[in-house]
Amino acid sequence: MAGNENNFLKLLTTQLQHQDPTSPMKNDQLASQLAQFSAVEQQVQTNKNLSALISLNESSQLTQNRSMVGQTASAQTSTLPLQSGAASLSVGNTSPGQIIGISVANAAGQVVKSDVLESSGGSNAWRWDGKSNDGTQLSDGPYSVSVKTVDGNGTTTDVPFSVNGKITGITKGDSGVSVQMGGAVIPMSNVQSISS
Template sequence: MSTTSLTTNEYNLLSAAESTAKSSAATSGSSSSSSSSTSSTAALSSLANNYTTFLTLLTTQLQHQDPSSPMSSDSFTSELVQFAGVEQQVQTNSKLSSLISLNESGQLSADSALVGSQATANSTTLPLQNSSATLNYKGSSGQTVAIAVSNSAGTIVKDDLVTASSGTNTWTWDGTDNNGNKLSDGAYSVAVKTMDSSGNTSDVSFTVTGTITGIQTGTNDMEVQMGGATIPMSQLVNVSSTSKSSSSSSSSSDTDTDTSSTGS
């Protein structure tokens, strides 16, 4: 968007939206689910190492104890109990991981029925599919709202200043950048900002909409794929399956035609 005809407030508002969009792009690059998975694996590995270290210390202690003052049976029994406790904890963690994996497989099969549905999510990830992306935000009549879109590299590719109407507003992006070039489908980061009469900027809550093209397992949550965008299932606020209802209507229509043919 050209900034030559913008007022100072409009320019500041756009700059604030662009800054937030860039920040969202930077944070979305680091996956919290993968770091959580690494942390969980490291914890189990540490516990297993403690188990091995404890066994080594115990056997070394037995080998080098003073024959004239051997370890008392109470102390030996206490150390064996600790050793058994650590061993049991390692096995429990391993079994728990297996149970979680089985549960996720079942959830993946169930959620695969959502593929092809239209979904709305509370996410800063804007899915561009078939050169189209949509977000909805709530505004008041006459309110000036800035929308900024960034690619994964943190470069602003699209920004827009719009005047909101009262209630829910819809903003649709045709996938072209500020210079009119068509961009490839995928995941983009988006920010929506407004400004009060004192010149203070604030975030405007919004939702993004897209078509679910796949389901995958995350570490802490199932994830939906909307083309090249991946959004945690917990961020979905609405899922509507229009394709199934249309196929149902088509099937019903075919049945009526067959019945009338039989009658004649």
Template sequence: MTTTTSLLSTAETAAKSSATTNAASISSASTTTTTTSTSALSSLSSNFSTFLTLLTTQLQNQDPSSPMSSDTFTSELAQFAGVEQQVATNTNLTTLISLTEDGQQSSDMSLVGKTATASTTQLPLQNGSSSISFNTTSAESIAIAVTDSSGNVVKTAELTSSAGANTWTWDGTNTSGTQLADGSYNVAVETEDGSGNTSTVPFTVTGTVTGISNNSGTIYVKMGSSLIDMADVTSFTDASSTTSSSSTTSSATSTSSASTSTTS
């Protein structure tokens, strides 16, 4: 069974789309945002100054025969004091949350060096190698496309999968056989049924954890240049146990020069 030109084209289009999405995600994850409590406190200070100006103007222009009740002034001041206390409480809560997140990040640093498996279209190329895993219910035509961070297609593969678990390993070379630099790439996997209808094949990528990042409460796992949301990581294993656990995985059969892994 071989793939068609349209299937490969669909995989390339999907990989290019992933490149755009992932670039925006990585940029967002690397940007520090301003806390809401700080903005609220600044706004409160400005509003309080305006309130005092209005209060003074009220006193200067009130009807001498029917002055405003002092209880009204007291009530307004109490409301502002209550808001100020609430903002202060929120600021303290933000500090506590930040300390908790820092502690979580420190704990997660123990994951550095482990092998992580994640459901993401980011493909970390580390030490000239990267791999993805996917399952098919039967032998199917499979097209895989890899792009760089700019969305340029650098590698394609046409495969016939095996029923069950499959692993495709990329040796980091482009379509011309040139070895590419380690970094964060993007990948898409597509299949085609007997009627020629294409569909996306769910897959996971595997890489070595090189760091942990915390941005606005979201923990990210670094795999080389790839920055992957911790929520997308499905498992962590020690590097020494990866080889033994992969022995149960069947590989897809390649019909092109793409590198595949064969395990039994």
């Protein structure tokens, strides 16, 4: 900020030195420029203080949330964490007999696992043993998952779902505090519940 102040003062001094003597700058113009500079300086300082306050709040949240490591979280996200060769998710309310299609893709976007189940009504759980469609055991890490219902005409509709995983760490990044579930990083704001 000191550099900006010095630049402003240099500009103001230069402006005063080179003003037309027959038409000097009026006091109200000078006062207006000084007031504008003061307002900008205060806004910059307010923004710095606000950033510092947000950072302190996130650091405090990070410290408090470290106790969650080792617990199981349920999060609303399309990132499915495969941990120790297993993953699970819960599908939102569906009607009994409704067909649910689940598709899991790797980081390259290739579908590695497809599954179809019939809804028992209400909430439905789905577990994955980490094996691809051809039976190959896949490595732990984050996978992308999509869940849809299919009607008799073959029309698909997205269904709300949440993934489950063991919290292995808490991190703070540019977008705020996140939970780690193995290789998957999920914003804390997406976490719906935590259980032991």
